[in-house]
Amino acid sequence: MPFSTFFDSQARMIAIFLVCLISCATLEAQQSETWHAGVSRDVITPPEYMWMSGYGGRKAPADGKIHDLYVRVACLQPEPKTPKFLFVSLDLVGVPVEMATKLSAEFAKLYGIPRENIMLACSHTHCGPALDHDLSWMLAMDDKDWKQVRDYQKWLNDRIRSAVKNAITDLKPAQIHYGNGTCGFATNRRPPIGEGPIDHSVPVLRISDKQGTIQGVIFGYACHNTTLGIQQWCGDYAGFAQLNLEDTYPDAVAMFFTGCGADQNPLPRRTMELCEKYGRLLSVAVQDVVKESMQPLASTMSGRFETVSLEFAEAPTREQIELKLKNGDGYDKNWAKNQLADLEDDGKIELTYAYPVQTWRLGDELTWIALGGEVVIDYALRLKAKLGNESTWVTGYANDVMCYIPSERVLKEGGYEGATSMRYYQKPSVWKAGLEDKIVNVVQSQVDALKTE
Ligand SMILES: [Zn+2]
Structure with a gap:
């Protein structure tokens, strides 16, 4: 082979090698810039009729079903080989802390997902089953009823385990967008009714595949799911909204979270027509956001989780x-x-309680806070004013629903959310003054830490 031909062939091979190297690097760069997401849904309607939770006045177990209750899961992974994030939405009255702690520890062990990357939220429907936690003591249950509740809790935990596994299996390249809409039926329920603060915003996270097909929609609203007080299983307005969205986007799982709606009711209420209507209104509010130009989120995500020691007064x-x-x-x-x-x-x-505070940061702008307990609206308004209205979401009823979390104002005023609800949650007394600043300061420290990462 003449020297020049040998040189040409060597040069060609080097060129081919370089092209391969560059295209591999480009592919990797593309992959590393891509979100991966997976979703899943499973029924958690109790297999047999049992006591319902939310209202203390019920005298008998459920005796029918309007629609099924669900666990819905989104798994998000900003970069390949980095820890995944789990968002779990439950059509339930609360999140028992024992359940959250046990399952989170298992997910850490099985999937390497740290506690700060797991958010368990609920709709706080008052037409769901009693759970194995303190609130169920307000029900007139005997030992046999309690056994049924504890058996259901075990079955429920298994359903959540399998839904999480399915969401992880479903992971594929995705695009994540966020936006905010509004919906008007939440009313401040503290006297004088309708005059106190409200937050009508509807935060929406859209998960689509690479072709743009919607795979998941996470959305929130700060209002009690107490339109109904019937003896039949039902997700209330949030249940209807999720099912309506899943009809509208047949490839998608629609996942609701309650905002800081502890002092908010859907008013007027108590008819099925109103409940379905609120569900439709919320679904339309979400669809309006999904259709409009939502903000794409760069594929970075980080989280913080800690408990802050709150004190009861006496x-x-x-x-x-x-x-x-x-x-x-x-x-x-x-x-x-x-x-x-x-x-x-x-x-x-x-007299102390380990209260959970969690913050997620998605992309360069979205701050998603998750607070435990039945949190009143003042927290959302204060945190959003402090951290940015459009770019801050506050989920309440997350990770542990131990009792009401009044603001300093509501604690001082007393009433149901400030004082008299504490006995239903088996708490020794009202909270000691100072809890609002403690919680807000922990959120701020988490936000600061996430921003400097
Ligand atoms: Zn409540």
């Missing part, structure tokens, strides 16, 4: 508890039994 004395046990109503009696059990187990009533 421990009831043994005499006070015994008086409630003797003279109180059914709720007081159950409350008193639980306080006495705490006294006997630990020698004292625990």
Whole structure:
């Protein structure tokens, strides 16, 4: 072979090698810029009729079904080989902390997903099953009923496990967009009704595949799911909204989260027509956002999770508890039994509570905060004013629904959300003043840490 021909062939091979190298690098760069997402949905309607949660006044278990209740999961992965994120939406009254802790630990072990990357949210429907947590003590259940509740909780945990596994299996390249809409039916329910603060915003996260087909829609609204108070399983307005969106986008799973709607009710209420109508209104609000120009999110995501120690104002004395046990109503009696059990187990009533605060940052702009408990609207308004109205979302009822979380204003005013609801959650007393600043300061520190990462 003449030297020049040999040189040409060598040059060609080097050129081919370089082209391969560049295209491989480009492919990798493209992949590394791409979100991956997976979604799943599974039924969590109890297989048999059992006690319902949300209202203390019910005297009997469920006896029918309007539509199924679901667990819905989105798994998001900003970069290949980086830890995944899980968003779990439940058509349930709450998230028992034991369930959240146990499942999160399992997901960490099985899938390498750290606690800060897992958000468990619920719709707070009042037409779902009783769960194995403190709120169920407000129900007139006997030992047999409690056993059924605990058996359901185990079955439910298994359903969540399998939904999470399916969402992870479903991971594929995706595009993620966000936007905000509005919907008007939430009303501040504290007296004088309709005059207190509200937040009508509807945050929306759209998950599409590379072709643009919508795979998932995550959306929120700050309002109680208490349109209905019937004896049949139903996701209330959020249940209707999710099903309506899943009809509209047949390839998609629609996942609801409750915002800081603890002092907000859908008013007027108590008819099926109103419930379906609120579901449709919310679905249309989400569709309007999905159709409009949503902001694409760069494929970066990070999270923080910690518990902050909140304090109850005071421990009831043994005499006070015994008086409630003797003279109180059914709720007081159950409350008193639980306080006495705490006294006997630990020698004292625990006055601190490990309250969960979580923050996610998506792309360069979206801050998504998740707070435990039934959080009043003041928190969302304060955090959004502080951190940016359009780019801050606040999920309430997340990771642990232990009782109401009043703002300093609501705590001072008292009433249901500030004071009288605490007995239904078996808490020793009202919260001690200062909780609002404690929570907001932890959120701020998480946001600061995520921004400097
Ligand atoms: Zn509530």
